[in-house]
Amino acid sequence: MSATSATRSLKPRLRTKMGMGLATVGLLVGTVGASVVVAGPAQAACASDARKADFWSSWAEAHTEDCSYWSNSYAQHGSRSIWSGWYSAWSRASADSGVSTSHSAKNVFS
Numbered sequence: 001m002s003a004t005s006a007t008r009s010l011k012p013r014l015r016t017k018m019g020m021g022l023a024t025v026g027l028l029v030g031t032v033g034a035s036v037v038v039a040g041p042a043q044a045a046c047a048s049d050a051r052k053a054d055f056w057s058s059w060a061e062a063h064t065e066d067c068s069y070w071s072n073s074y075a076q077h078g079s080r081s082i083w084s085g086w087y088s089a090w091s092r093a094s095a096d097s098g099v100s101t102s103h104s105a106k107n108v109f110s
């Protein structure tokens with residue numbers, strides 16, 4: 001086997017490994033992005049927002065202790081969806097319908 005043919009046979013394997021690595025990084029970033037903490041500038045000092053929505057379940061939780069804000073949490077997973085209602089200290093909603101590709105979670109502050 002010549003050096004040129006050995007180099008050619010490595011290129012497809014290297015591309016496959018690089019593609020798998022990029023796909024893994026994309027999956028990790030997407031998973032972390034689904035549970036990122038989000039709050040508006042005025043709420044950042046006294047309100048927190050945590051969410052997770054994936055194939056297995058969905059949940060959302062908001063905390064507004066020592067603030068004049070109210071929060072309402074929402075979780076949807078498959079055919080189940082739940083709004084927590086408006087609460088002044090914290091709100092939480094969770095939904096689980098087994099395994100589902102349809103899912104979302106959010107918190108609303110007022």
